[in-house]
Amino acid sequence: MTARANLATSYWQAGRTAEVILLLEQAVADFERLLGPDHPDTVTARANLAASYGQAGRTAEAIVILEQAVADFERLLGPDHPNTVTARANLAATRVETDTGESDAGS
Numbered sequence: 001m002t003a004r005a006n007l008a009t010s011y012w013q014a015g016r017t018a019e020v021i022l023l024l025e026q027a028v029a030d031f032e033r034l035l036g037p038d039h040p041d042t043v044t045a046r047a048n049l050a051a052s053y054g055q056a057g058r059t060a061e062a063i064v065i066l067e068q069a070v071a072d073f074e075r076l077l078g079p080d081h082p083n084t085v086t087a088r089a090n091l092a093a094t095r096v097e098t099d100t101g102e103s104d105a106g107s
Contacts, residue, residue: 008048028046046051046068047086062094
């Protein structure tokens, strides 16, 4: 799972968004199956997938996933945990990009 997520990061850096999405969708499924939906690593994988959706212009999907990631991180790790803060910032950036018509998502 970690190797797949790392490969997705490399693809992201290379701008290979479609391949990133496929890898992250598989990684999310693996994390959910092996660690459960409430494990912080699973939530992180979902948030990374949402960022990729945003980068691909799939902002409506990205926002839904990021809203859930923020809620999950707040519940699991607290409102001030770095993962929660990052997810909240990514959600805000994705919402702004949607409002301005841009398609590049932050991470």
